[in-house]
Amino acid sequence: MSDIAIRVDHVSKKFRLYKERNQSLKSAIMRGRTSVHEDFWALKDVSLDVVRGQTVGLVGDNGSGKSTLLKCMAKILYPDKGSITMKGRLAALLEVGSGFHPELSGRDNVYLNGSILGMSRREIEMKFDEIVDFSGVREFIDQPVKNYSSGMYVRLGFSVAIHVDPDILLVDEVLAVGDESFQAKCAEKFVELRKAGRTIVIVSHALGTLASMCDSLVWLQHGDVMATGDPATVIAAYRGHDGP
Amino acid sequence: MSIRVNVRRYRELFVNLTQRELKGKYKRTILGQLWSLANPLALMVVYSFVFTFIIRMTPEPGDPSGLDVFPLWLLCGLLPWIFFSNVVNQGMGTLLANESLIKKVYFPRSVLVLSSSAAIAVNWLVEMSVLVVALALFGAWTVFLWLPMLVVFMALLAVFATGIALALSIANVYFRDTQYFVTIALQLGMYMAPIIYPVSLVKVQSDRIGPLFANVTLLDIYRLNPMERFIAVFRRLLYDNDWPAFDDVIACVLWAAVAITLGMLVFSRNQKKLAEIL
Numbered sequence: 403m404s405d406i407a408i409r410v411d412h413v414s415k416k417f418r419l420y421k422e423r424n425q426s427l428k429s430a431i432m433r434g435r436t437s438v439h440e441d442f443w444a445l446k447d448v449s450l451d452v453v454r455g456q457t458v459g460l461v462g463d464n465g466s467g468k469s470t471l472l473k474c475m476a477k478i479l480y481p482d483k484g485s486i487t488m489k490g491r492l493a494a495l496l497e498v499g500s501g502f503h504p505e506l507s508g509r510d511n512v513y514l515n516g517s518i519l520g521m522s523r524r525e526i527e528m529k530f531d532e533i534v535d536f537s538g539v540r541e542f543i544d545q546p547v548k549n550y551s552s553g554m555y556v557r558l559g560f561s562v563a564i565h566v567d568p569d570i571l572l573v574d575e576v577l578a579v580g581d582e583s584f585q586a587k588c589a590e591k592f593v594e595l596r597k598a599g600r601t602i603v604i605v606s607h608a609l610g611t612l613a614s615m616c617d618s619l620v621w622l623q624h625g626d627v628m629a630t631g632d633p634a635t636v637i638a639a640y641r642g643h644d645g646p
Numbered sequence: 647m648s649i650r651v652n653v654r655r656y657r658e659l660f661v662n663l664t665q666r667e668l669k670g671k672y673k674r675t676i677l678g679q680l681w682s683l684a685n686p687l688a689l690m691v692v693y694s695f696v697f698t699f700i701i702r703m704t705p706e707p708g709d710p711s712g713l714d715v716f717p718l719w720l721l722c723g724l725l726p727w728i729f730f731s732n733v734v735n736q737g738m739g740t741l742l743a744n745e746s747l748i749k750k751v752y753f754p755r756s757v758l759v760l761s762s763s764a765a766i767a768v769n770w771l772v773e774m775s776v777l778v779v780a781l782a783l784f785g786a787w788t789v790f791l792w793l794p795m796l797v798v799f800m801a802l803l804a805v806f807a808t809g810i811a812l813a814l815s816i817a818n819v820y821f822r823d824t825q826y827f828v829t830i831a832l833q834l835g836m837y838m839a840p841i842i843y844p845v846s847l848v849k850v851q852s853d854r855i856g857p858l859f860a861n862v863t864l865l866d867i868y869r870l871n872p873m874e875r876f877i878a879v880f881r882r883l884l885y886d887n888d889w890p891a892f893d894d895v896i897a898c899v900l901w902a903a904v905a906i907t908l909g910m911l912v913f914s915r916n917q918k919k920l921a922e923i924l
Contacts, residue, residue, distance in 0.1 A: 417922070477752040478921045497750040503666050505673040510666075517662040518751055520655055546673075 406489070407570055407601040408452040408475060413484035415445040415470055415625075444470040445481070446625040454489070457602040459612040459633070461640055462622035468605045469574055471622065472496070475603065476572050490569025490601070493519055497574075499559030504548035508539060508558055511547050515562045529565050536587065537561035557584055564591050570601045609637050660757050660764070667765035682769040683776065686728055690717050693724070693842050705844040711786035711887040718784060721777050722884040723841040723877040726800075729770040730807045730873060731832045737762045737811025738818050738825055745924045755917045756910075759815050763808045767800075774800065781884060788887040795890075796883050802902045803876050809905030813912040819923055839873040872901040 418439040444467045452458050460468040473479040475486055476494035501518045502511045512533055516526040526533075534540050537558045539550070547555060592615065595602065606612055612619060612633060619636035621628045629639045672678045694717045697703045707714040740758045741748065748755060774796070781789045818824040840848065845868075852865035868874065875897040882890040 473921070478749065480918045492752075494750075494752065497746070500751050501663075501666075501744075501747050503670045505670050506666065510669065514662050514666050517655075517659045518747070518753065520753075522655060523658050 405454045406451045407454040407456075408489075408603070409487045410448055410450045410471070410475070411485050411487070413445055413448045413471070413474060413481040413486060414443060415467075415474060415479060416482045417442045417444050444625050445474070447484070448622075448625070448627055449484075450620060450627065450630060452601055452603060454601055455596075455599045456617045457596055457604065457615055459616040459619045460603065460605045460622060461607075461609065461612065461619055461636065462628075465624075466622040467625040468622050470625075472572050472574055472603065472605050488570060491520070492570045492572070493563070493566040493568035494572040495560075495563045495574065496572070497559075498556045498563060499547075502547055502555070502559065505546050507545060508534075508543040508547055508550070512543075512558070512562055515559065516566075519563060519566050520568075521566055533561045533565050536564070536591075538584070553581065553584075560588065564588070568600070571595065571603070573602065573604045573606075575606050609640075613637055656754055656757055659753060660761050663757060663761035664764040664768070667761060668768060671765075679769075679772075683773060686721065686725055686773055689724060689728075690721055693720055697842060703843060706846065708786060708885045708887065711781075711788060711885065713781070713784060713786045713885055715784050718777070718781055719881070719885055720842060721780075722881045723839075725770065725773050725777060726803055726876055726880050727836060727839065727841050727873065729766060729773075730803060730876075731836070732766045733763045733804070733807035734811050734814060734828065735825075735832060736766065737808065738814040738828060741815045741819050741920065741924070742822075748924060749921050755920055756812065756913055759812050759913075760808065763804060763811060767804050770800070777884070786885070786887055789884060792883045792887055796880075799876070799879050799883065799890075799898065802898050806872065806876070806898075806902040806905045809902070809907070809909035812906075812909030816912050816916045819916075819920065835871075835873065838868075839871055839877055841877060845874070845878070872897070872905075875901065 419442045420439045448467075448471060460471060462468050470479065472494070473496070474481050475488070476492070476496065478494070478496070499511075499515065501515055503514065506514070512530065513523070513526055516533075517523070521529075534543055537554075537560070539554045539558050542550065542554065547558070550558070592602070596615075604612065604616065616633050618631055619633045620630045621636050621640045623643075628643075629636050668679075672681055675681060677684075697720075698716045703716075705716070705719050708719075713719070737759045740762045741755065744758050747758075778789055778793070778796075814824060814828060836842075845865075848868050849865050852863045852868070855864055857863050858867070875894045878894045879890040879898055882888055882894075
C-alpha cells in the first residue's frame with residue numbers, strides 16, 4: 403500500500419542483561435568469556451502500520467519498550483527479528499543539541515547540528531534566520547554555547563531539530579523544553595507540521611497532550627502491543643489496567 | 647532516499663565534523679593553530695640535540711640533493727610518524743568520545759573516524775608544507791619536482807592509518823584496554839622504525855649477526871614494519887629528491903590496501919551494534 407509511511411513488521415528486539423560484564427582483556431582471557439548475560443526481550447513480535455500524514459503516539463509504563471521501538475525506527479537500534487520499512491526522509495528527535503560543541507558559537511553549532519540531523523548546508527543557510535528567530539537567542543548566536551543558559555541551549559537545539567522538515571518525524575519526550583511561551587511555539591509548530599502532511603510518531607507520558615495531538619495511539623506493555631486506535635479509547639484502557 | 651543524496655548528505659556531515667575538530671581544538675589559545683606545529687618542532691630540537699651533539703649520528707647526505715642537515719633528515723621521517731600515530735590514537739577513541747551522539751542520531755558511524763583522520767591530515771599538510779619550504783631553503787630545491795609523488799604517498803599513508811584506526815576504534819569499544827595497549831605499542835613503534843636513526847645502522851647489526859634462520863636476516867624482519875617502508879619512501883622523495891625503491895612503493899600500496907580493507911570490514915560488521923554496546 404502506498405499510503406503507509408512506516409511499516410513495523412513482526413519486530414522483536416532483545417537486550418542482554420549482564421550479570422557480569424567485563425570490558426577488559428584480562429578478565430576475558432582469565433575467564434574465557436567477556437560476560438555472563440540473560441536475554442531480555444524489550445519488544446516481542448510488534449507489528450504496526452503508520453499511515454502517511456498521521457500522528458501516532460506511543461504510550462506505556464517505563465520500560466514498556468516505547469523508546470526501544472522508536473530507536474529501532476530511527477535506525478539507532480536494529481531489530482533481532484522482523485523488519486521496519488520507512489517511506490520518506492526521516493528525522494529523529496531523541497535528544498536536543500546532539501553534537502553541540504561547547505566551545506563553538508551558536509552559529510557554528512546550528513550548522514553542525516543541522517548536518518548531523520541530515521540537513522544540507524544550503525538548506526540550513528536558507529532556514530538559518532527562521533531557526534534563530536524560533537529559538538529566541540539571536541543576540542547570543544555568536545557566543546560559544548557553553549555560555550548559554552540551559553534553557554537557551556535546549557531552545558537552540560530544539561529549533562534546529564524542528565526545522566529539519568522531514569517526511570517522518572520521530573519524537574521522544576523532548577516537547578517539554580523551555581518556558582511556557584516556547585512550549586506554546588513548539589505546539590504551534592507541530593500543528594503546522596501535521597497540516598503539512600508529515601507523519602509523526604511521539605513517545606510521551608503526557609496523556610493529555612497526546613490525546614489532543616494524535617490521530618491514534620499505541621499502548622505498549624512489556625514489549626507487547628496491548629491496544630491501538632482512537633486516543634480516547636486507548637487512554638481509557640491504559641488508565642484502567644492494574645499497574646505493571 | 648537515493649544513494650546520491652546520501653553521499654552528499656554525509657559528505658557535508660564529514661566536512662562539518664572535521665571543522666568541529668579543527669575549530670574546537672585550539673579555541674581559547676593565543677597561538678591557536680600554530681600549536682599543531684609546536685609538538686613536532688619541540689621533538690626536532692630535542693632529538694637533534696641528543697643525536698648530533700651527545701650521540702654523534704650522521705646519516706648519509708641526501709643523494710642527489712646533497713642535503714646534510716640532521717634536523718631536516720629527522721623531520722622527513724618524524725612528521726609522517728607523528729601523523730600516523732595521531733590518526734591511530736585519536737581515531738581509536740572517537741567512538742567512545744561520541745557515545746551520546748551514536749546513541750541518539752543515525753548516521754554512518756565511520757564518518758566519526760574519518761573526520762578525526764581528516765582533521766589530523768589538515769595539520770599534517772601544514773607541517774609538511776613548512777618542511778618542504780625549509781628543505782628548499784637549505785638547498786634541496788628539486789624537492790618541488792617530487793611534490794605530486796609526495797601527495798600520492800601522503801594519501802596512501804592516510805589510508806593506511808585510517809584503516810587501522812577504523813579497526814581499533816571497534817576493538818576499543820569491546821575492550822577498553824585497547825587504547826592503553828596501543829599507546830605503548832606506538833611508543834615502541836617509534837623506535838622500531840628508522841625515524842631517529844638511519845636504517846643503515848640496523849643493516850650493520852644485521853650483517854654482524856648473519857642469517858637468523860634459513861635466509862632470513864634481522865633486517866628482513868625489521869622491514870616487515872609497514873612504517874619502515876613509508877618512511878623510506880618519504881625520505882627518498884623529500885631528503886634525497888629521487889625515485890623511491892620499487893619494492894617500497896609496492897609495499898606501501900599493499901599495506902594501505904590491506905589496512906583499509908580490514909578496517910572497513912571490521913567496522914561495517916560491527917557498526918549496527920554500536921549503540922547497544924557503548
